[in-house]
Amino acid sequence: MNIIVCVKQVPSTNEVRLDPETHTIIRDGRQSVINPFDTYGLEEAVQIKERLGGKVTVLSMGIPATERLLRDAMSRGADEGVLLTDRAFAGADTLATSYALSLGVKQIGDYDLIICGKMAVDGDTAQIGPELAETLGLPHIADVKKILSVDETSLTCLKITDEGEQELQVPLPALITVLKDINMPRLPSITGVEFSLTAPCTCFSAQQLEADTGRTGLNGSPTQVVRTFTPERGGEAQEIAGSLEEQAAKILEIIKG
């Protein structure tokens, strides 16, 4: 069972610094961690590998410093890392990111399952999983809460919906996005850390992937962030007293303006 886990580098603090020109996140690798949702995806992949055998490859599109996070993932059970890194990928929106990741998946070649986190804690569009599946022509299930069974040919799981839960089965190869609390991510082990220091981690440039750079990075991004700002917090607080009926009447009056 060969599994690809997509992991994104995200700022470890809430202090997201944006480039004043391009309005995209300044990613310099300082203070960055693996996107929390992806640690659950990684753990799920490692548990499947422990049951069925096979290999777990962690895939990321990011700056060269992202290699450190791929090695962290290998200290938690992944076998190999693949990093797509090139200035041509910078400033990508979700369409350009999923295109680049699809080239990374094709470069890896043999896989049965792709696991993404539900969302990234910085961009939090939750778009990459479904977009990557569409780009690769794969069936996908988003918001997976629990994998009920998986073998070489299919996967059955519980997904969260607005109405509750749904049990779904999908033929492999396929892509799923996982929710937090699908499992308890393991911490790096001593042997895992030793392995991660020399484990295979391959970097690919846009040229090596034969990427159409008209579809990558800021160039390939139909979504352009035109302005970023911190919304002003203002407005005075008003205490509304009296009985419930009086308070409700007062609030209605305020809403009506």
Ligand SMILES: Cc1cc2nc3c(=O)[nH]c(=O)nc-3n(C[C@H](O)[C@H](O)[C@H](O)COP(=O)(O)OP(=O)(O)OC[C@H]3O[C@@H](n4cnc5c(N)ncnc54)[C@H](O)[C@@H]3O)c2cc1C
């Ligand atoms: C504040 C802000 C708002 C943004 N708004 C938009 C927007 O409205 N539309 C838009 O198209 N782009 C937007 N972007 C850009 C977007 O963040 C990037 O395209 C990003 O690469 C992917 O989107 P995401 O962070 O929302 O990831 P999500 O779709 O939330 O991530 C889901 C999963 O996809 C995988 N994944 C995501 N990125 C990578 C990666 N680089 N490498 C490996 N796996 C990955 C991970 O498994 C992750 O858990 C925004 C960025 C910021 C900072």
